[in-house]
Amino acid sequence: SLGQKIELEKVMIFSGGGGVNGATTFILQGLNTAFCGVVGRDLAGQEIIEGLSQSEIDIEMIKVKPGKLTDLGLIFHADSERTILLHHGASRFFGEKDIDWQKLGETKWLYIAPLWGKAADLTEKLVDFAGENKIKIAFNPSLDQLALKNISQALKKTDVLILNDGEASFLTGIKPYRENKVFQHISHSVRSYGSGDMFKSDFRQIIVITKGKNGASAFDGRLLYQVKAPEVKVVDATGAGDSFGSGFVAGLIQGKNCEKSLQLAMANAISNIQVFGANRGLLRKNPVLLKIKVEKTRWSA
Numbered sequence: 592s593l594g595q596k597i598e599l600e601k602v603m604i605f606s607g608g609g610g611v612n613g614a615t616t617f618i619l620q621g622l623n624t625a626f627c628g629v630v631g632r633d634l635a636g637q638e639i640i641e642g643l644s645q646s647e648i649d650i651e652m653i654k655v656k657p658g659k660l661t662d663l664g665l666i667f668h669a670d671s672e673r674t675i676l677l678h679h680g681a682s683r684f685f686g687e688k689d690i691d692w693q694k695l696g697e698t699k700w701l702y703i704a705p706l707w708g709k710a711a712d713l714t715e716k717l718v719d720f721a722g723e724n725k726i727k728i729a730f731n732p733s734l735d736q737l738a739l740k741n742i743s744q745a746l747k748k749t750d751v752l753i754l755n756d757g758e759a760s761f762l763t764g765i766k767p768y769r770e771n772k773v774f775q776h777i778s779h780s781v782r783s784y785g786s787g788d789m790f791k792s793d794f795r796q797i798i799v800i801t802k803g804k805n806g807a808s809a810f811d812g813r814l815l816y817q818v819k820a821p822e823v824k825v826v827d828a829t830g831a832g833d834s835f836g837s838g839f840v841a842g843l844i845q846g847k848n849c850e851k852s853l854q855l856a857m858a859n860a861i862s863n864i865q866v867f868g869a870n871r872g873l874l875r876k877n878p879v880l881l882k883i884k885v886e887k888t889r890w891s892a
Contacts, residue, residue, distance in 0.1 A: 606639050607869030608662060608682075609704030609731060612833035613840075616859060617702070618648050620841040621876040625649035625698070629689055631661035631681040654689040656681040666829060673828065683708030687716060696724045700844055702837065705733030718745045729753065729840040731833075737762050746781035751843065753799045753836040774798065774810050774890075797849060799856075801835050803828075807857065809839075811849050815890040818853045821881055823861055830869030835860040838874070854883045 610628050617624040626648050630636030632655050639661065644650050659681035667674045685706065690713075695701070701721045706713060714736050721728045729751040736742060737758060746752060756768040763776040777798055801807045806819040838859030842852025858880045863872040 603867055605868035605871060606642050607664060607830060609833050611639065611643065612830045612870045612873075613702050613704050613731075613837035614643065614648050615646060615870040616834060616837035616873050617841055617844075618646050619873050619875045620838075620845065622841060622844060623649075625652055625694075627652040627690060627695060629654045629656045629659075629681045629685045631655070631659045632657050633661055635661035635663065636681070652691050652694060656684055656689075659684060666827075668827070675829075679707045682706070683710055685710035685713065687713065692720065695720070696726070698726055700727045700729065700840070702729045702731070702840055704731055704833070705736065707733050707735050711735040711739060714739060714745050715741060718748050722748050727751075729836070729843075731836045732758070734758065734761055743781050747796075749796060751797045751799065751840055752777075752781070753801070753839070755832055756800055756802045756805075759800050768802075770800075770808060773800070774808075774815070778810065778812075797843075799836065799839055801832050803831075807835060807853065809849060809853060810890070813889065814849070814887050816849060816853055817886040817888075818857050818883060820857065821861055821883065823865055825864050827867045827869075828864050831860050831864050833869065834863040834873055850885045850887065853885050854880055857881075857883050 610626060614624050614626045626643055630639055630653065636655060640650055640653055643653070660678070662680050662682050663678045665676040667676075686709065701717065703714070703717055711733065714732070718728060718730075720726075728749045730746070730749040731753040732742075739745070754762065759773045759777065760766045760768045763773050763780075765772050765776060797809060797811045799807060799809045804820050806817065808818075809816040835856045839852045839856035841859075842855040843849075847855065855874075858878065859874050861881065862874050862878075863870065866872040
């Protein structure tokens with residue numbers, strides 16, 4: 592309620608955000624990982640840098656933005672309800688001059704987490720750069736990025752496109768979300784051949800759509816995959832989508848096929864939502880996975 596003073600029973604402070612959460616998954620899965628982004632010149636930014644460094648994530652490409660505050664989220668848990676207040680600060684001003692393009696060109700995979708505000712304008716530059724340097728692209732766009740004028744051209748150049756059902760509806764204009772129509776629309780408008788021969792076959796772009804408690808779906812141009820979310824006690828759903836998307840990509844990088852990558856993705860997300868914090872429950876490499884069933888059907892969009 593506004594205008595009142597409310598006593599909080601417990602306070603916890605964690606790092607988060609799509610980039611931090613994704614990088615944490617990759618490093619825990621045994622992959623060489625660097626974080627490229629910006630923070631403010633404040634205590635929160637310092638904590639994020641130190642936390643990433645302690646996790647052995649390469650922090651050389653993190654820039655500090657003078658005069659800007661590090662992004663901040665306040666998450667209030669009351670019974671089963673969750674309210675989030677967000678402030679996108681320094682990250683909205685992430686620009687070309689903040690990126691060490693030479694170092695970025697050394698990677699084999701580029702995972703583009705959601706970019707907001709002016710930073711969304713980097714999308715086309717990042718995608719083109721990856722293509723020119725034969726870097727595979729996994730893209731988890733924000734609504735600001737999906738609203739860009741030439742976003743369909745950028746999406747065509749990605750190897751893995753990760754959306755939630757709301758973002759998929761926004762991109763396609765299909766509301767409420769109807770899976771078959773959404774996949775048909777995305778496949779016809781943005782699908783193209785990917786940049787590499789990922790599974791030693793005629794690799795096509797993979798589209799992944801997460802649906803919260805309803806699980807997730809994926810389409811690789813030949814097969815439609817459906818994975819249900821196991822019933823577990825949800826302690827904190829913050830970062831669930833990030834842990835699923837980055838878990839899926841980590842599986843692909845490790846050489847897993849689409850089905851096994853989906854199993855790792857779901858296990859990563861389920862593990863993460865059972866503890867407080869956006870990345871505190873993420874899995875380490877070679878975990879004992881839950882019995883997660885993936886249904887496959889041959890379907891042509």
